[in-house]
Amino acid sequence: MVMPLNNEHELHGRRRSRNVGLGLVLVGFVALVFALTVVKVRQGDSLEAFDHQPRVSILPRDEAAEAPAAQAPAAVEPATEEAQQ
Amino acid sequence: MSDIHTYEGAPEAEFRDYVALLKPRVMSLVVFTAFVGLWIAPQPIHPFLAFCAVLFIALGGGASGALNMWYDADIDAVMRRTQGRPIPSGRVSGAEALGLGIALSGLSVMMLGLAANWFAAGFLAFTIFFYAVVYTIWLKRWTPQNIVIGGAAGAFPPMIGWACATGGVSLESLLMFALIFFWTPPHFWALALFMKEDYHKAGVPMLTVTHGRAATRRHIFAYTLVLAPFAIWLGLTPVGGPLYMAVAVVLNALFIHGGWRILRRSEDQAQADGYGAERRFFKLSLYYTFLHFLALLVQHGMGTW
Structure with missing residues (x-):
């Protein structure tokens, strides 16, 4: 019996099903993480994390120290930051 | 001679075989209850984040299904x-x-942490551990109460959903847990009464085998009695309302009635009519959880108490 070499075994169909399936899952995961990022950024939560140097903007809020500054305009804040250092 | 039939004995897996490892039918219940838990919670959550949270809870459930299939x-x-x-x-x-x-x-725990919060992620990790290790590895082959313990694992998803939105646990989420937790034993034992699978041969202690079928009937009825107050109590919390109350009262009356009928039958009577009452009770139990959670969802849309 002569069998052409390009004849496809049933095994190849099974492999293709795995490859295509996993490919779709990975593409879907990438899309999901991207969409998740867009939603998280648009919600406007703090995106800053520790960057090997303490910054006032990510330190826990000190309510007592902030109380007098609360009524002051926002523009004053950089000055208070310098005063603390 | 070269052998062209080398692979015939061991068929290679298709993609759907890996999907089957995740127990998609169990997953559908997890998806539904987790979604309801998340959606009816008092804190609103972005619809896409809700979708991601439910997806990763389901994936975590699927992962524990794969671990269960590995061990079992x-x-x-x-x-x-x-x-x-x-x-x-x-x-x-x-x-x-x-x-x-x-x-x-x-993957599912990390992604749930990033999509929702780390309390919910920790809860999901605990649920996977509970189902795969505590239930499957430790207790399933050791005690006829295995169904009760497995039920706890199945009852966590609405609590995880609730935790995704609120970041914690509260009375409502505990009562949703109780609703599934006390529902699972009568549901499975009714199935065990008429399926008569050879759990004994497989080395799994089933109540029907270890304590007899009459004891199983008593257990079923007792659990329907314990379950009802929790279902009604959930209706009295802020997630309840008139519609949920009506659904809960009717379904629990039917459930207790079904449990009572199972209790009053002898094995001979059951065999005579082909386990009709047991089969009807099992079917009712499927509607029981689905309709309770559906009622919670609709009640949330209509406005609660």
Whole structure:
């Protein structure tokens, strides 16, 4: 019996099903993480994390120290930051 | 001579065999209850984040299903209902299932933490541990109360959903837990009464075998009595309302009535009518959870108390 070499075994169909399936899952995961990022950024939560140097903007809020500054305009804040250092 | 039939004995897995490892039918219940828990919670959550949270809770449930299939492959090979599963049928190796289960567990927990919050992620990790290790590995083959313990694992998803939105646990989420927790034993024991699978041969202690079928009937009725107050109590919390109350009262009356009928029957009577009452009770139990959670969802849309 002569069998052409390009004849496809049933095994190849099974492999293709795995490859295509996993490919779709990975593409879907990438899309999901991207969409998740867009939603998280648009919600406007703090995106800053520790960057090997303490910054006032990510330190826990000190309510007592902030109380007098609360009524002051926002523009004053950089000055208070310098005063603390 | 070269052998062109080398692969015939061990068919390679298709993609759907890996999907089957995640127990998609169990997953559908997890998806529904987790979604309801998340959606009816008092804190609103962005719809896409809700979608992601439910997806990763379901994936975590699927991962624990794969771990369960890895550990229980010996039992599955003995029982007729489960012989066609990917591992007993030889399409997927046990090691592959273990790897998939562990990888998806880690992925789902991390992604849930990033999408929702880390309390919910920790809760999901605990649920996977509870189902795969506490239930499957430690207790399933050791005690006829295995169904009760497995029920706890199945009852966590609405609590995780609630935790995704609120970041914690509250009375409502505990009562949703109780609703599934006390529902599971009568649901499965009714099935055990008429399915008569050879759990004994597989080495799994089932109440019907260890304590007899009459004791199983008493247990079913007792659980329907315990379940009802929790279902009604959930209706009195802020997530309840008139519609949920009406649904809960009717369904629990039917459930207790069904449990009572099962209790009053002898095994001979049951055999005479082909386990009709037990089958009807099992079917009712499927509607029971679905309609309770659907009622919570609709009640939320209509406005609660």
